[in-house]
Amino acid sequence: MERPIASPEDPLVLNGIDGVTGQYLVPPIALPAAAEVAEPGENTAAFEAWRKWLRFNPTRLPLDIAFDINRNDYTQAGWGVVFAEATPDKVRKALEPLIAHRHSRVTESDRAHVLAYKAGETADQFLERHGAILGDIEPDRVPYYLLLVGGPEAIPFDVQHSLSLNYAVGRLSFDTPGEYARYADSVVAYETDASVASHRLVSGWGPRHLGDRSTELSADHLVLPLFRGADVDQPPAPKKGLAAKVRYASREAIEDDATKDWLLSQFHGRTERPAVLFTASHGVAFSANDPLQRSNQGALLTQDWTGFGAMAPAHYVAASDIQDDARLHGLVAFFFACFGMGTPLHDEFPLNATRSGEALANAPFVAALPRRLLSHPGGGALAVIGHVERAWGFSIKPLGTLRPTLHPFQNTLWKIMSGIPVGQALRDFRDRFASLNNILLTHLDANTSNGKLQPRELLHRWIERNDARNYVVLGDPAVSIRHKNLQALP
Structure with missing residues (x-):
């Protein structure tokens, strides 16, 4: 039986779990209440600040690199x-x-x-x-x-x-x-060293917590179809999965299998070393004055978590869990998790009439887990991709779609697995950001009556836009998986 996808009328569930209380960072917000602050009055200072905020990141211009230059090289x-x-x-x-x-x-x-x-x-x-x-x-x-x-x-x-x-x-x-x-x-x-090699293997990991819409969506409609080639209500179709398209072997741990030990085995494995690792989970977060914020913000919440109201280091994978004997050299990782790559100074999704975001940290910073992976003394990961600020379900199921879309994730991972530089692999998310920016700027344009959004639609588009913007690459954007020394698995 198919597990239901959240309705557009359901409350907004903001991703992220508090690293102290074990509760949502922000309680779910009923859409009617959220919609009331989606569009401040046009004569207010908040409206003008919002307009400038949107325009601070311009839309993608039609000009591009010269046609005779290969952007993938x-x-x-x-x-x-x-x-x-x-x-x-x-x-x-x-x-x-x-x-x-x-x-x-x-x-x-x-x-x-x-x-x-x-x-x-x-x-x-x-x-x-x-x-x-x-x-x-x-x-x-x-x-x-x-x-x-x-x-x-x-x-x-x-x-x-x-x-x-x-x-x-x-x-x-x-x-x-x-x-x-x-x-x-x-x-x-x-x-430069032909002896540095990893397996032609992609690994996927996705916890699913009972009663939690965020991980139900990411496990059922992202990790599972990416790695098994079929929706949650269909039998597996390996030939349609992510790995088959580029002739990789595949390993996955979903729901009960997505433990802390399993994920750590991908970082410390001796017999198998994935070239690419994809995870989808909650990121653990802490308040600005908590001494654990710098070391543990964005840590990956595992299936070991016992549920709302509980939290312990045994429930998540943090930088301190990556031992000096880890085998990371040549890895490209993609973490779909709140604060997985970093934390800005202020909340970028303030749902209040003044659009003033509370301070998330005393200063903006890059997350500790990807920094540990990249600078590992035994040979670091090539790159880590993920999210600054919160990661929203809109990346998986955009507004107005009947079913989730995998295309940005599929294309990003396929490009990486095919040997395209990681900095080029995020183009789908960048194009979505530019498109959503256009939609919002059209809504704000006083010179046209077309393209105006209803408050709820405006709220969704605003969140979608910020969400698509916040994907980043940590590491050199020119690095790529080197195929000639990838070792095939039986």
Whole structure:
């Protein structure tokens, strides 16, 4: 029997579980109440602030990279590293092996750059200062692949989001120069040492908690069809699954099997090493003044969780669970979880009439778990993809659709598994962000009566837009799975 999909009239369930209380971070909100704050009055300061907020991240322009440049090849499309002006010299030096490696492979010397970001700049101001125009990609001015160096307090998340509309963007953010050096050395080794290899294997993991609409949706209508090739009410169809399309082996743990031990086995496995790992779960979150926030925010809640009202470290996978003997070298991971990649300063989904978001942290930061994976002393992951802020079910079931859509997730994972650079793999989510931005700006346009949204529809579109925007790449956006040394499984 098919498990029901949430109705558009159901209350809004905000993803994320409180790491102390074991309850939802924000209680479910009835749609009529939420719709009342979807559109503030046009003469209010809140309305103007909202209009500017939407326009801060522009829509994707029709201009693009030159037709004779392969955007899937950084050696043609160009590669650049972007340092905040205040970046310590030790951090710059730590990344020199990676910079030299990339520059040696870019075919045109003027398409390899070391760029500076000035505090307070928007994305378009940064591009204009370097002689580029947002949307008009000229690799000899600003390369297509851009690696931002530093946390969001140095280069804001908003700058990363905006650049990602037209460029392939990643970020590195560590606490010490040594971590930057370990990541740089890991990438260079993976791309130059034939002995570094992993299996032609993709693994999927998705807990499903009783009475929790968020994980019911992600397990039944995302992880299960991706890995078994059929909806929850249909028998498995392996030939239609994610792995069969690109001739990978597949392993999955869904619902009762999605334990902490199983997920840790994918990080520490000796007999099998997945090249790609996809997870869908709640992210654990803590208040701004909780001492565990920096170390555990965005940790992955497992099936071991005993339910609402309970919470313990045994219920989630955090950075501290990744031991020094983990086998991560060459891994690309995609975590669909709240705060899985990082936390902004303020709540970006404020459901109140003033649209003022409460402080989520004392300062914005990148999550500890992906930082641990990327800088692992035994050889780090190539990249980790996921969500800044909350991850919403609208990514799986957009407004107005009768059934969930897998296309953005499928295409992202297929591209990665096929060897396309990770920074290019997120295009589907970027295009959705741009499309939703257009819908909202049309609604706000005082010069037309077309495209106006009803309050509930407006609320959904606003959340969908922010949700699509917040997918990011941590790691060098030019990294890719190297097929020639992937080991097939029997």
